Amino acid sequence: MTNTTNDRPAPRRGSPFRVAPLPDEPGEASSWGDRAGLVRAQADALGALIREDLSRSRMAVFLLGAVVLTGVAALAPVVIVDAATADGNDATDVAVAAVLACVLLAVLGTPALLVLRALRRRGRQRSQLMREWAAVDRGYDSEFPSAYGSRGYPHARFFSAALILSLVLILAVAVLADLSDPSVLAMLPGLLVAGLLAWTGIRKYADRYGWASREQVIRGRERRRQQHRGRLSTPAAAHVSGAHPAVLYIAFIAPLVIVVLVFAAIRPKNALGLAVAGLLALALLAVGVPKVLLRRRRERAALAEAVRPLMAGAGSGANVYPIRYGLNEPIQQEAATGHAAWDRGPTRMGVLALEGDTLRLSGVDGSAVRLPHGELLGVAFLANTVAWLDPSVDLLLHTGEAIEVRSADAEAIADTLAAAGVSMVSA
Secondary structure (H helix, E strand, O other), rough: OOOOOOOOOOOOOOOOOOOOOOOOOOOOOHHHHOHHHHHHHHHHHHHHHHHOOOOHHHHHHHHHHHHHHHHHHHHHHHHHHHHOOOOOHHHHHHHHHHHHHHHHHHHHHHHHHHHHHHHHHHHHHHHHHHHHHHHHOOOOOOOOOOOOOOOOOOOOHHHHHHHHHHHHHHHHHHOOOOOOOHHHOOOHHHHHHHHHHHHHHHHHHHHHHHHHHHHHHHHHHHHHHHHHHHOOHHHHHOOOOOOOOOHHHHHHHHHHHHHHHHHHHHHHOOOOHHOOOOOOHHHHHHHHHHHHHHHHHHHHHHHHHHOOHHOOOOOOOOOOEEEEEEEOOOOOOOOOHOOOOOOOOOOEEEEEEEEEEEEEEEOOOOOOEEEEEEEEEEEEEEEOOOOOOOOOEEEEOOOOOEEEEOOOOOHHHHHHHHHOOOOOOEE
């Protein structure tokens, strides 16, 4: 494996068209003997890749190429249609206009298309390298550049592309509404190109933002686990209460309540307006609450049906609970081994059995693991902030690994383990 910065020759500074070489692929994390060196190389590589991804000059080049390509695609058909529909023009004039349109496409359109293609190809390479380097180490102390998402990226660029696409759709509808004018219909190729370029930007920035958000969540989870381990190592913090999830729901509904109250204070005599505002609030609750409850019921019913054979096969003296596990890594993440495999995606179903001083996990795929209470540093009860998802129990092991399981009986699982002498925190 090669170094990310020193093994490639530096680009010559004399040419403004040269770009810095992309970092090499990271290779297997196990091939790095020193984790500190790996984390530093990861931070350097991600920093270089994200700086290029945020580059305003690269964005300016893309916009220039997009404007040129869109202008040529819009102008070439207009020139031909004008020559064909103008009074007194013959076939020679139309042929000259067609040749002129071809010259425009060759001289301006082709270079712009090649530039956009090169940017797209390098963007794909950059995106793949960002994902590979980010997946090398996701520990609580691994760095993910905080600049990603700032400086108006990708929010402003995403919404700008969405605005352009909306304008293109509006103009396309207006053009199609008047099919009798050929000169107006000639604008459609330009609108089509502009729409495709805008859609490309929307997809790119949405993908980048989703990826960055997932990476931040994964690292945030590891930091949370580290905090829980610190609390569990302090005897005085054996049980720490957290906020009830109802607080989050109240905070979510609070803006609607505030709007209704402000409207009532400003327009107290507007009975119709108050009635409409009240009905909208009730409609939100009447539609949202049953939908959430129905989704949660379906999730639990599917889980109960899948694990029924495992529940029936458990010992009579054990407390058995249906669970989902494999919650904490993207599906694309490379397969883990040992206890870590129970913590990583894809999400699977199984049961958790508590019997005496032993905790057993069994999956519907036949996998199983046995954990004596002595292997547990402690457990963390996590009230889920997503309404239709059940709460979780995070099993923190002395080895540094952890297994998070989701269950409707998560609080009962945590309390049973706490009663058996296992330290517990709740957050």
